[in-house]
Amino acid sequence: MPLSAKRAALYDRLRAQTSNTPLYRLENIPVPNNCAVYCKEEFKNPTSSHYDRQTLALLRYLEGEAVEPRCISPGGLPLVETTTGSSGASFAWLCRVLGYEATVFIPQDMPAARINQIEAYGAKVEFSTAGAYIGGLVRAFRRFSSKNRDKYDLPDHSRDELAGPAAAGEMAMEIYDEVKRLAPGRRNGPLIDYFVVALGNGVSARGVTDVLEPKGTQIIGVEPYESPTVLRSQFPEKYRKLYGESFQFAPHHVYGTGPGDDPIEFVNISALKGRLTDVLPVREADWLAVHRKLLDTEAKHVGNSSAACVWAALEVAKTARPGSTICTVFYDAAWRYLPLI
Numbered sequence: 218m219p220l221s222a223k224r225a226a227l228y229d230r231l232r233a234q235t236s237n238t239p240l241y242r243l244e245n246i247p248v249p250n251n252c253a254v255y256c257k258e259e260f261k262n263p264t265s266s267h268y269d270r271q272t273l274a275l276l277r278y279l280e281g282e283a284v285e286p287r288c289i290s291p292g293g294l295p296l297v298e299t300t301t302g303s304s305g306a307s308f309a310w311l312c313r314v315l316g317y318e319a320t321v322f323i324p325q326d327m328p329a330a331r332i333n334q335i336e337a338y339g340a341k342v343e344f345s346t347a348g349a350y351i352g353g354l355v356r357a358f359r360r361f362s363s364k365n366r367d368k369y370d371l372p373d374h375s376r377d378e379l380a381g382p383a384a385a386g387e388m389a390m391e392i393y394d395e396v397k398r399l400a401p402g403r404r405n406g407p408l409i410d411y412f413v414v415a416l417g418n419g420v421s422a423r424g425v426t427d428v429l430e431p432k433g434t435q436i437i438g439v440e441p442y443e444s445p446t447v448l449r450s451q452f453p454e455k456y457r458k459l460y461g462e463s464f465q466f467a468p469h470h471v472y473g474t475g476p477g478d479d480p481i482e483f484v485n486i487s488a489l490k491g492r493l494t495d496v497l498p499v500r501e502a503d504w505l506a507v508h509r510k511l512l513d514t515e516a517k518h519v520g521n522s523s524a525a526c527v528w529a530a531l532e533v534a535k536t537a538r539p540g541s542t543i544c545t546v547f548y549d550a551a552w553r554y555l556p557l558i
Contacts, residue, residue: 218288219281219282225281227314228273228277231314234263234269235262235263235270235273236387238258238262239257240255240257241256241258241547242254243255244515245514245515246510246515246527248530248534249534249535250534250535250537250539250540250541251540252537252540252541252543253400253541254527254530254531254534255392255395255542255543255544255545256517256527256546256547257544257545257546259546259549260519260520260523260548260549260550264334264338265306265552265553266304266306266550266553267303267546267548268307268308268374269307271304271307271374271380271381271384271385271424272304272311272374273307273384274380274381275372275377276289276315276372279372289317289372291317295317295318295368296308296312296369296371296372297320297322297362297365297369298320298321298322298372298373298374299321299323299355299373299374300322300323300331300335301323301331301350301354301472301473302323302331302332302553303472303548304374304473305323305335306335306338306553308321308372309321309335313338313340319340320340320342320369321335321341321343322357322361323335323342323354324344324345324346324353325344325346326347326348328555328556329556330552330553330554330555331472334553343357343361345358348468350468350476350477351476351481352476352477352479352481355481375418375420377420377485378423378485378488381420381421381424382420382424382427384424385421385422385423385424386424386425387424388421388546389412389428390428392409393408393409396408406538406541407432407433408432408542409434409542409544410434410435410538410541410542410543411436411437411530411542412425412434412436413438413439413526413529413533413545414426414436414437414438414526414545414546415439415440415474415522415525416438416440416446416486417475418486419484419486419487419488420485421546422436422438422485422486423485423486423488426489426492430492436492437494437495437497437529437533438493438495438497439474439525440471440474440475440498441470441474441525442469442498442500443469444476445496446475446477446478447486447489447493448496450490451489451490451491455496459498465478466478470554471499471521472554473548474522497529504521504524506528507524507525507528508521508524508551511523511527512551517547518550518552519547519548519550519551520547521551522549523546523549526548527545530543530544
């Protein structure tokens with residue numbers, strides 16, 4: 218059912234609050250080959266996460282455009298989602314503002330700051346088993362949904378192929394337009410040479426790729442060294458060279474990325490096959506070192522995935538054409554990782 222004028226105005230206000238975040242160029246961390254590294258400051262969104270855009274777009278689509286059985290309505294069935302923290306906070310906040318009752322499934326061993334934030338927005342929290350990460354989360358959610366489908370609506374953001382990627386694409390266009398404004402004289406090659414993306418369920422990465430790949434930008438994925446899920450599936454030769462045949466996936470602290478060794482099919486990750494130029498696995502010591510530099514020299518206290526992407530951007534710059542433009546995202550804030558489990 219189309220949105221009423223009042224609901225449309227509310228969604229428009231929320232969209233204005235979750236878009237046009239600043240674009241920051243690294244100023245004090247040396248970048249090889251005279252390259253420029255730009256970071257989209259999505260951690261300045263209302264819940265300190267890039268997911269504010271994507272969750273808002275999904276809820277608007279489900280309320281105003283989707284048809285049965287996907288449509289939702291305030292005052293109707295409660296909504297249930299899964300998260301490792303970022304998407305759950307966005308979901309809980311937006312449900313509160315939009316008038317939905319919300320339940321969020323999250324692994325029991327995620328940082329307390331994430332759980333507390335979700336609860337502070339008024340959502341009910343349900344836990345999946347500690348130590349099982351995303352695989353355990355998906356299994357718990359599937360058990361719940363199979364028994365309660367008629368009692369809840371399940372937006373299931375990880376399978377969103379439309380609204381979330383489109384919102385990420387809008388973010389990419391904001392970056393493109395701002396880089397164009399900042400470098401008006403550039404004529405040779407693509408405006409953005411490389412874009413570095415964290416690889417989790419693939420919603421953000423797909424949206425960025427859909428917009429920038431046709432413009433000549435090379436897309437570089439980043440995963441924790443302990444959990445090279447996409448590297449193994451989409452770059453098997455590189456995976457075998459780096460890890461051999463006996464590698465065992467392990468827990469990591471770049472939450473929301475590296476889903477693990479479970480047979481989880483994320484449709485948006487699958488859609489990136491053949492479109493990623495490379496996937497760089499980052500070791501904890503390396504992103505931690507960049508994390509400290511970002512705080513101490515750039516005054517940017519951003520999260521672990523953001524630091525991992527900046528590390529990858531600096532790695533890309535080492536072999537890039539001199540003067541290349543490399544972009545990435547400050548996905549969320551550092552406080553959301555505390556305390557580290």
